[in-house]
Amino acid sequence: MAGPSREKLMHEKRLESKLVDMPEYVIEYIRAKKRAKFSVSTLLGYVHDFQKFFEWLKSEGLTQVNHIKDTPLSILEILSKENVEYYKEFLEEENISERENVIKKRSEQSVHRNISALKSLFNYLTTETEDENGECYFYRNVFKKIVVGKEKATASNRARKISSVILGDDEITEFLNYLKNGYEKNLEPKKKSLFLRDKERDIALISMMLGSGVRVSEIASLTLHSIDFQKEQIDIVRKGNKADTVLVLPSAMNDLKEYLRVRQERYKPQNNEPYVFLAKYKGAAQPISVRAIQSLVEKYTRAFNSNEEFEIGKALSPHKFRHSFASEWVRKGGGAVLLRDQLGHSSFETTTKYTNLSIEESKKVIDHIESTRK
Structure with missing residues (x-):
């Protein structure tokens, strides 16, 4: 747990x-x-x-x-x-x-x-x-x-606001590939060394959030005993201290395995350290903080969204990763009931905002109606 x-x-x-x-x-x-x-x-x-x-x-x-x-x-x-x-x-x-x-x-x-x-x-x-x-x-x-x-905005308006600040289906894959293969290429030696020390951890953190929709506090609290690789699921503690179990994408679980292979050697935690994701502070291992995860996500997404014309890209938050997972779930045909359970929402009202996420899909419907009226 x-x-x-x-x-x-x-x-x-x-x-x-x-x-x-x-x-x-x-x-x-x-x-x-x-x-x-x-x-x-x-x-x-x-x-x-x-x-x-x-x-x-x-x-x-x-x-x-x-x-x-x-x-x-x-x-x-x-x-x-x-x-x-x-x-x-x-x-x-x-x-x-x-x-x-x-x-x-x-x-x-x-x-x-x-x-x-x-x-x-x-x-x-x-x-x-x-x-x-x-x-x-x-x-x-x-x-x-x-x-x-x-809030006076309609569900559709709220959803489209969300869709403007999330990663789309292809972008999720591109972003993860960028972390694995591209981010380090333009780093100066000292920053590259620090990145390589934490590379597997950071990839696993981000992949797990994008592969399950869990909250940043939930991933920060993940313990070794709460991981089930065979069933590809994790036990977490939701808001209000409610215990829950959520499924995780197999690719994210594989990224987690890669991190766990180097966790002991890289961070040298005490044998009784239960938390999965660790950081080095004054030479000692300790559980990574929520704020540290937020900073990592902001740093990597800003770099991913940067280009030569605009040096500083837009940063996303861990909560936007949650939105990204939810919107992908809906676009791939997942139902609102199962999404509610996956995200740990207490009501359908919170979940249903994701059913109106795609303005492109809405445009297709409008175009189809128009074509049938001619």
Whole structure:
């Protein structure tokens, strides 16, 4: 069975350290949601959002406390709709960074996530808590009055946005061949040496993601005991710590075998090291991080998409690899039900966006209709 990723363990530590500065009712909320199998990463993001909200309450004079951990429940109960709408405007208008005189503000998605986190907290406090009298801590939930916008794009529009930033069928093969045979050719000696040290590992990482559609956190958490070469499948841990088994393309499993043949000699891990994909840090082997995998994918896809006219190509993310696998699945005739299971989606709504991925196929249908009407 796949074990927890380094990121999950790190997020667990960060979450516990952040809770020291949170009010008791927030700590209670986090404990309850952990029991409900919310991911640690999600809860860590929520705590960051709560911290920003409590600090805003202080800065606006809505609380008279020295430290946000002392923010009383009574303040949350009496907040007005106007107060909360002002906070939403603050999130939308705050300058979060500035580079070369370009000011960056939060995306609409980021604002919605922040408000959704507070909606979850207020819903818990007003419906799921219980005091010594068997009553909820309070009942007035002002965040119920705040509407968080939903994505207005159609399924087809969302799908075509995806299709513009993924690898097509031929490109997947070309990209993997490029990693195996082309990338190193133009590298200076030092960079080439580093690449060759990790070549089999990086090819296996990327091939496994493109050959199964797993998330980057899932591949980072892969353990030696979770691989079944005979059945060409791997055991992984999905969001919410759900155990699952997914099939992998035979070619990707072969790339994984090539890496495992050199893993011990190349990285010299401890005998009890369970994680498959390793990195060298200060001379010692350790599980590769999610961020390191993301950086590798960005580096290789940027190089693959570069050409002589435009030196810097467009970089893709591991999540785009997931989209690439899903779109290829659909184009090759795979059904939505099986794709949902392969990707580990909890609903069909998430999966069905891939059924509209090909504008070329849509054009063929349009052309066919046109030809029959003449």
